[in-house]
Amino acid sequence: MMVTYSSLRSHQAMIFIPLPFVVALLLLILFVVVLRRDEEVEPNRPFLVLILLTALQSVLSGLRWGYGVQTIGVIMPVIAAMVPPLAYAGVSRLVRTSRRPLPLRIALHAVPTALILSLMALWRDAIDIALVLIFVGYALAILLLMRPGADALRLAPFEGVVPAYRAIIFAAAALCLSAAVDTFVFLDFTWAHGEHALTLISVSNLAALVVLGIAAAAASRSRAPAEMVEVGPRLETSEDKQTIATIDALMETRQLYRDANLNLDRLARKAGIPARQISAAINRAMDKNVSQYVNDYRIGEACRLLAATQKPVTEVMFEVGFQTKSNFNREFRRVTDMTPLAWRQRKG
Known part of the structure; x- marks a missing residue:
């Protein structure tokens, strides 16, 4: 989360443990949990670095605003400028494989940090405005990637697509929130000599906790008849019908849905049909995304078992x-409107 860096005036230190330290501790715990969860698969490194970077940023914020350590204000804008590119890079790894070579991608995402370093040497008063523009710009870029909805996450396993999609939307909202807080703090320094800066920064860190809590809740939530899952009405388009027939055959004859790592990209390769065509056909004919379509098959088989x-x-x-x-319970409730145990007891 950003804070205003152009004014380095001293303020009364907090007499308690600054809330940013609590945020940093929670972020470190989150990092350990994610690292252990992903130890059997290739981790999303930009997201892991992002968690560590935000933890460091929160610690520096606590030192700067909680204990009046003014010198660290020099490096805080540089760290802040790294956050949005990392968020975008993490999302990109779930959306598609970029055609640009890795060195070029790194160079492009290094531009914001280079810009802040240049402003620190040439025009320090513009740092706050530049950071706001960087955060808002990357938030809009992430939302642009998410325009197709959950189906945009072509490389994410179907099981966790919906929670991942929601978490990404919350991440974009958090970038906008950070930009808004930085704007308010900047205006407070300009008009009120920083009188409300500490309160604004404390509230912003509390808001970060709320955003993290909402994102975690979104990962455990996500409705349809109670018997075996049936697909909805299909659009009378020959291409859509042929596409869905091909995917249905893969699901029914090869039970492709049993693959826990199945994602839209892999499904498209096995079907020999472009991912965008599969997504569009299922969206139009069934009014659902591909992850819901695949999970419907999974829940249908679970009901039978x-x-x-x-x-x-x-x-x-x-x-x-x-x-x-x-994820299993969330999707089971979406399809059957009851828990797996309640389903078994009802059928028993």
Whole structure:
């Protein structure tokens, strides 16, 4: 989260542990959790670096505003400028594989940091405005990537697409929130000599906690008839019907939905159909995204296993392609409007 850097005037130090330190601790815990969760697969490195960078930024904010350590104000704008490019790079890894070579991508995303370094040497008063523009610009760029909805996350496994999509939207909102807070602090220094700066920064860190909480809640939430899953009415378009027939065949004959790592990109390769064509056909004909379509098959098979066998719910969950209880329960409720245990008891 950004803070205003052009004014380095001293303020009364907080007499308690600054809230930014609490935020940093929570971010470090989050980093450990994500690292352990992704230890069996290739991690999304931009997101991991982003978590560490925001933790460092929060610590520096606590030192600067909680204990009046003025010297660190020199490096804080540089760190702040790295946050939005990392967020965008992490989202890009779920959306598509960029055709640009890696050195060129790194160079492009290094431009904001280079700009801030140049302004620190040539025009310090413009740093705050530049940071606001960087944060808002990258937030808009992320939202532009997310225009197709959850289907934009072509490289994310279907199981977690909906929570990932929501978390990305919250991340873009957090960038805008940071820009708004920095603007308010800048105006406070300009018009009120920083009288409300400490309060604004404390509230902004509290808001960051709220945003993190909402993002976590979104990962555990995501409705349709209670019997076996059926697809909705299909649009009378020959190309859509042919596309869906091909995907249906893959699901029914090869049970492709059992692949826990299945994503839109992999589904498109197996079907020999462009990902955008699959997404458009399912969206038009069924009024749902591809992850919901695939998870409908998974839940349909889970319903059959729960009713016809005595397998534990966890075993059923893994067998049909889910890897986490939260995602399995969320999708099961979406499709059947009840929990897996309630479904089994009703059928039993």
